[in-house]
Amino acid sequence: MNAAGQMNSTSEFAVEMDDITRRFGEFTAVDGVTLKIPKGRLYGFLGLNGAGKTTTIRVLTTLLPPSAGSAKIWGHDVVKEPLAVRSLVGLVSDETSESQSAWTAREYLGYFARLRNIPDAGDHVERLLDEVGLDVAFRGKLIGTYSTGMNRRVEIARALMGKPKVLFLDEPTRGLDLPAKREMWNLLRRLAVDENVTTFLSSHDSHEIRSLCDEISVINKGRLVYTGATRELGADLDEFEECLIRLLTQQG
Numbered sequence: 001m002n003a004a005g006q007m008n009s010t011s012e013f014a015v016e017m018d019d020i021t022r023r024f025g026e027f028t029a030v031d032g033v034t035l036k037i038p039k040g041r042l043y044g045f046l047g048l049n050g051a052g053k054t055t056t057i058r059v060l061t062t063l064l065p066p067s068a069g070s071a072k073i074w075g076h077d078v079v080k081e082p083l084a085v086r087s088l089v090g091l092v093s094d095e096t097s098e099s100q101s102a103w104t105a106r107e108y109l110g111y112f113a114r115l116r117n118i119p120d121a122g123d124h125v126e127r128l129l130d131e132v133g134l135d136v137a138f139r140g141k142l143i144g145t146y147s148t149g150m151n152r153r154v155e156i157a158r159a160l161m162g163k164p165k166v167l168f169l170d171e172p173t174r175g176l177d178l179p180a181k182r183e184m185w186n187l188l189r190r191l192a193v194d195e196n197v198t199t200f201l202s203s204h205d206s207h208e209i210r211s212l213c214d215e216i217s218v219i220n221k222g223r224l225v226y227t228g229a230t231r232e233l234g235a236d237l238d239e240f241e242e243c244l245i246r247l248l249t250q251q252g
Helices: 003-007 053-060 082-088 105-115 121-132 148-160 178-195 206-212 237-249
Strands: 013-024 027-038 042-046 068-073 089-092 166-170 198-202 215-220 223-229
Touching: 013 053, 013 198, 027 053, 027 068, 027 198, 027 215, 027 223, 042 053, 042 178, 042 206, 053 068, 053 166, 053 198, 082 089, 089 148, 105 121, 105 148, 121 148, 121 178, 148 166, 148 178, 178 198, 178 206, 198 206, 206 237, 215 237
Parallel strands: 042 198, 042 215, 089 166, 166 198
Antiparallel strands: 013 027, 013 068, 215 223
16 A cells, blocks of 8 residues: 555544454453544553553554454554555554664664665665664664663654554653653654654553543453543542552452
8 A cells, every 4th residue: 555545545533443352262352442543643542461452452453353343544444454554554562573683773674664665765764763863873783782762762763664644652662761751752742743643652651641642541351441531530640640540450
């Protein structure tokens, strides 16, 4: 699917899930999730470890087929049109990280740029590394020598390759110091405003979620227990966290 094809989608939603369920044998990891996210939103998706966050992301990015229900990205069905969906999304996740410790950042990103047939791959890689703030002095050094935060910058650069319309970010700023984290937030805000990019953000950092996302969903044991405005959960961070804890840990 080319860039023109991507932009021809008539759906007003970046992400649509209709009764999505994913089972692993007798265990139901995602249980009847229905959600619609408009284009250009910074959207938070929260849950404890094992609640179903990562499985949901894997279904939406075509890495896992749903057991039931349907999902679309920019109007394209994740099961029927996986290639179109993959051309529209960028993903940062610990489970899908492919960083190669024996490659430099330039080599690693250049490899993916060539796979995507991106013109002027070298220049494109440098622009991406500029955007994520990786120091020029480290771009020719082996990824295995990088800090956790530097690794994260490289993974975010890979996710941005090809100008995706939906970013799925699972703990994207883990390992970044506060100035770097703020830079990344500003980048995501700019992408939303200037390029209509939707960010589907999963994070355990409640301050990050509250600062970036106007709307959130909370998943608990595979089911959505809250969908709505972030600020409805509390007037300040303490109140937000207390309410969030109740949602994340409620039984039944």
